[in-house]
Amino acid sequence: MIAGNLKSVRQRIARSCERALRPAEDVKLVCVTKGSSIEEIKEVLDAGAGILGENRVQEAILKYNAIGKRPEWHLVGHLQTNKARDAVKIFSLIHSVDSLRIAEEIDRQAKRVGKVQDLLVEVNVSGSITKFGIRDDEIFDILKRLSLYCNINIKGFMTIAPEAQDPEFARPYFIKLRQLRDEANSMLNTQYSILSMGMSGDFEIAIEEGSNMVRIGRAIFRG
Numbered sequence: 001m002i003a004g005n006l007k008s009v010r011q012r013i014a015r016s017c018e019r020a021l022r023p024a025e026d027v028k029l030v031c032v033t034k035g036s037s038i039e040e041i042k043e044v045l046d047a048g049a050g051i052l053g054e055n056r057v058q059e060a061i062l063k064y065n066a067i068g069k070r071p072e073w074h075l076v077g078h079l080q081t082n083k084a085r086d087a088v089k090i091f092s093l094i095h096s097v098d099s100l101r102i103a104e105e106i107d108r109q110a111k112r113v114g115k116v117q118d119l120l121v122e123v124n125v126s127g128s129i130t131k132f133g134i135r136d137d138e139i140f141d142i143l144k145r146l147s148l149y150c151n152i153n154i155k156g157f158m159t160i161a162p163e164a165q166d167p168e169f170a171r172p173y174f175i176k177l178r179q180l181r182d183e184a185n186s187m188l189n190t191q192y193s194i195l196s197m198g199m200s201g202d203f204e205i206a207i208e209e210g211s212n213m214v215r216i217g218r219a220i221f222r223g
């Protein structure tokens, strides 16, 4: 089942890329394994998954210990400061940096282990009070401050669109994140490239609007 689901998700990604006139290799798939068992993770790895995404550090550590460093682990969920020490040990990319304070702590912990931690800044493009993420009117100020830290490396941006029945509802938020990245690159003279946007319910729209990293759980493991 999981192998079949993965295949069909990959086909849907490829078709969205075609519609957007982009090569399919443009879009990286993060298989979100939160709530999935070790058996299920082994199944998705056997089927060729390249990146695993977890949203809790403790759960990720247990799985990492069972499965190993390969292929690649990403943190997609909110990170608390007291978990940063563990997070820098196992994740190659942290998608969910949503405050200056957590970025500082990641920098500090990365320095301790002699690493430069790749990360994405999570933006709350919908302005929803229930969501994590930095407000878009604060983002430039925060990016400037983050550029001063030596043990973190900002690769781009992440967002979670508001949940809706109709995935079209998410489109303006994805457009907003892409514009924000392009604006940042031109104003701050940076080369932020990653746009982590799109989940099971809305990844096709996200790809049409420029996503190059989709985070998919249910469509693979519960589809």
Ligand SMILES: *Cc1c(COP(=O)(O)O)cnc(C)c1O
Pocket: 032, 034, 055, 076, 077, 160, 199, 200, 201, 215, 216, 217, 218, 219
């Ligand atoms: C759970 C989760 C996903 C995957 O969501 P699905 O709807 O299961 O595809 C993606 N990103 C984050 C931050 C998540 O917590």
